[in-house]
Amino acid sequence: MSVQNLLVELFVEELPPKALKKLGDAFAAVLLEQLKAQGLASVESQLTAFASPRRLAAHITAVAPFAADKAVSAKLMPVAVGLSADGQPTPALLKKLQALGAGPEAVAGLKRALDGKAEALFFERTVAGARLQEGLQKALLEAIAKLPIPKVMTYQLASGCAQPGWTSVSFVRPAHGLVALHGSDIVPVEALGLQSGNTTHGHRFEASVDPVVLKDADSYAETLARDGAVIASFADRRADIVRQLNAAAALIGNGVRAIEDEALLDEVTALVERPNVLVCSFEEEFLGVPQECLILTMKANQKYFPLLDAAGKLTHQFLIVSNISPADPSQVIGGNERVVRPRLADAKFFFDQDRKKTLESRVAGLDKVVYHNQLGSQGERVVRVRAIAKAIALQLGGEALALQADQAALLAKTDLVTDMVGEFPELQGTMGRYYALNDGLGVDVADAIEDHYKPRFAGDTLPRNPVGTAVALADKLETLVGMFGIGNLPTGDKDPFALRRHALGVIRMLTEQNLPLDVTALVEAAFAVLGDKCTAPREASVQALLTFMFERLGGSLREEGYSPQEVDAVLALRPQRLADIPKRLAAVRAFAALPEAAALAAANKRIGNILKKADTVDPHVSTVLLQEPAEIALFAAMQQVTPAAQAQFEAGDYTASLQSLAALRAPVDAFFDGVMVNAEAIDVRLNRLGLLQSLHNAMNRVADLSKLAS
Missing domain, CATH: 1.10.3210 (Hypothetical protein af1432)
Structure with a gap:
């Protein structure tokens, strides 16, 4: 066998519709993942998942019949443990080699290499690559085990299986068929008591032949559609339903459209194998009931698609997605109309009865x-x-x-x-x-x-x-x-x-x-x-x-x-008016783009750390105690800048407030370069801490700028 495409299908009884797509995607994804892990598929391999009410399947391109051999190096033990003083293998080394399938003759070929500070023995060998049969068997069992099954069923094997009636199997639904084709060749694997083959089953009522014989992996979808009357692809079936819904609504005209409901569309796609959309209707007298009630009962109970007019009002017509396509659909239409009528009558009765009592x-x-x-x-x-x-x-x-x-x-x-x-x-x-x-x-x-x-x-x-x-x-x-x-x-x-x-x-x-x-x-x-x-x-x-x-x-x-730094800076202050937060975030983002931002953020962080180590600090500053030129200059700059920044903050102009503070970068840098905060004189030290507290308060009205420091 050469590199060819692979098809795997599990044929089962009707799967839970709300879980079908997830089951199909998971089954196919795990198969590919496992085959790649064993070297049987590659990064170039393409995956196509199939899921219909009675089957899960996967088509994988470029799957090899066997994986390439691999060189494996296994660390055994330190040389001092594995070899005696005269170089002979110790019992521990021989036992380790035996566990790896090698005998005493392998000792001569062992490699020595440093492992940390000590020299260790390594056993190097070539391991044969996995064969497709054993690799697919492992991948299939893994894919089944990892299915996100909402509820497991336990059943006994049917006749025709190994030990029928003696073995219980647990799966989402009873399984009745397994297909595994590599190109046109059957890969002999088994799962859930089933042996793989090349036959499956089509539509319960409309398949032209049964069983459906698959000649090769690539003809799967085409053969099922032709001989089995089944659209195997979930996505293709869904798209076909959408096309038919739109076409049926267009034929009615007057801007009528089917209600849009993605969850309903997915569920209906999981209920039919070959969709056939038909137009039905109900008595117009029911339109006196709030349309939400009628729409809900049609969607939730019957899986119908209500039709809305151009103004979004419910009409007396609706669409059904049938799983059969009879030459005369009147019986199907009539049956669905009879089924929905009691539902609508119940809704009308509830509505009429409820209005007899006031809410109060x-x-x-x-x-x-x-x-x-x-x-x-x-x-x-x-x-x-x-x-x-x-x-x-x-x-x-x-x-x-x-x-x-x-x-x-x-x-x-x-x-x-x-x-x-x-x-x-x-x-x-x-x-x-x-x-x-x-x-x-x-x-x-x-x-x-x-x-x-x-x-x-x-x-x-x-x-x-x-x-x-x-x-x-x-x-x-x-x-x-x-x-x-x-x-x-x-x-x-x-x-x-x-x-x-x-x-x-x-x-x-x-x-x-x-x-x-x-x-x-x-x-x-x-x-x-x-x-x-x-x-x-x-x-x-x-x-x-x-x-x-x-x-x-x-x-x-x-x-x-918003970046984590921007969010942390604003929310660190826990602003009480949440409506202000978008403006604060915009201000922080604009401030962070300024050339002064990084230095001021770092200084703010440094100030915060200094103040944390101090006791309660009074932000009052005495000009008499300002001694160094740098602290005098910083105080003067703050006297000029902070009133304007405060006014802008109170006016809600947070961006301007922060940008005003950018003017403090030079005096702040000069302060930390030329002033010792923890001066020996306690009054000077407290005054400098007060200056920093005042600066810290002014800088952190909009956001905690220290959060922007790297």
């Missing part, structure tokens, strides 16, 4: 809904959220906004006890808005009920009005202080209450909406509302939560492209 009448029902065994019911939680929301709204918009925020916070969780949200929890907030409008509440309050969950995920929109912002901040802060207050903190990758997401949501609202709120004051006020529910030490919990939030903020800023 449901408030008392929240007392029966457990939120957390240490934090009480949802009703108790609503009381806390109302208090926090009202306090925030008072700062943002006065009494009028506070009244609206209080009403929205009171009603925000009431849709949890509606029939619709009971059936579709994903609609919490969304249904609250519809029911609030039905109750005749204002649009601002209704929008706030929906928006108080925002942002739900990274990149999600923020609340659309100040009422929603106040309630959303309150809701997230209540969750954060509640969990920190009982010591229920995230650990590692475990964050069951999504505290990281809640913290980032608070951060985004404070920064992106430019809110004039101090983060520490917010956290302290929220903890005060928690009352005796806080079982952890209050002050320690406040500081732990603030640290947690600033860590999340730091990570987010680094992801946005």
Whole structure:
């Protein structure tokens, strides 16, 4: 055999659709990785992964029938241990050689070389390269063992396998076939009780032949498509579904388009082997139900693609992706229309029933809904959220906004006890808005009920009005202080209450909406509302939560492209107005580009170290005690520069403030060159420390510049 392309396929029963792509990619990647490690594949080898509902496969180019021999040098032991005084091998050396498959005759060929300070014996030999059969066997077993299987099944081998019914096998689904082709040659390997061959199976109902015979590795996808009616490639099948969805929507016309949902598209791709998109419809009377309800039930329960008009409104038509292509699709269309109708009728029933009661009448029902065994019911939680929301709204918009925020916070969780949200929890907030409008509440309050969950995920929109912002901040802060207050903190990758997401949501609202709120004051006020529910030490919990939030903020800023030094410099001061942080970062970046920046940052770091070693330092400076020309010059420069820098800082012009300080570079350098800070006279020493403290304060208003020092 020469270097040829390799194909490996596992034919199994229907794989879990949500895991299919990950399984296919992992299976192929580990196969290639293992073959490369054994020298059977190279860096030039190209990998193509295949994954369909009933198969995992990999096509790898340029796979050798055997790997090249390798020269191996094995360190044995120090010469003094391996050889006697007269040069004869010791029993220890002979035993070591025997373990490596060599006899006493190998002693003469041992190499001597320094190993540290002592001379050691090395056994050099040539190891034969792996043969493809043994190498692929190892790679296949490794690929199966490393599959990210969501849940393992255990089953007994079927008839036709070695010892059928006697051996149990554990795998994601029962396996029924194994293909291993190197070019057109079968590579004899086995796995899961199966022997490799060159046959597989196509579509359950539409394959033209069964089994499907594969003549060689390169004809795999083509043969399966022609004889087996299967598009083996996940990517190709997905692209075909997208093409058919777009074509079907275009035929309907009037700007109609299929709803975009990447997760749904991946799941449907994993459910079909040869997709066939068909147009179905339902009675238009169901369009009186909020479209979010209809869309959710069609996507989640039926895996259908709802159709939206040019304005984004749901139409009474939808698309299905069938796994069969009958000459007359009417039976398939009719069957799917009959299946979806009860789902839509349920949604309509829930909607009609829920509107018979106002949201306000449901408030008392929240007392029966457990939120957390240490934090009480949802009703108790609503009381806390109302208090926090009202306090925030008072700062943002006065009494009028506070009244609206209080009403929205009171009603925000009431849709949890509606029939619709009971059936579709994903609609919490969304249904609250519809029911609030039905109750005749204002649009601002209704929008706030929906928006108080925002942002739900990274990149999600923020609340659309100040009422929603106040309630959303309150809701997230209540969750954060509640969990920190009982010591229920995230650990590692475990964050069951999504505290990281809640913290980032608070951060985004404070920064992106430019809110004039101090983060520490917010956290302290929220903890005060928690009352005796806080079982952890209050002050320690406040500081732990603030640290947690600033860590999340730091990570987010680094992801946005700011350097670690820039982020550390700004966040070291823990600015209370998070909305100021982007301006501070821009100022630090501009300052770092100045020629004076490096020297000033280094001096700032030096000053910080000096002040740490001193006791509490009074920044007051007495001009009478200034003796050296360099300290007099520095004080004079500060008198001229720092008032302007302070005024610019207070005006919010952080860039100008830092750039003004650049003028201090020369007098600062001269000070450290010509002045001894720790003078013998205590009054002079304290005065110089006061001068440095004053300088340190002036330099670190925008950011801790010492963080920029290399």
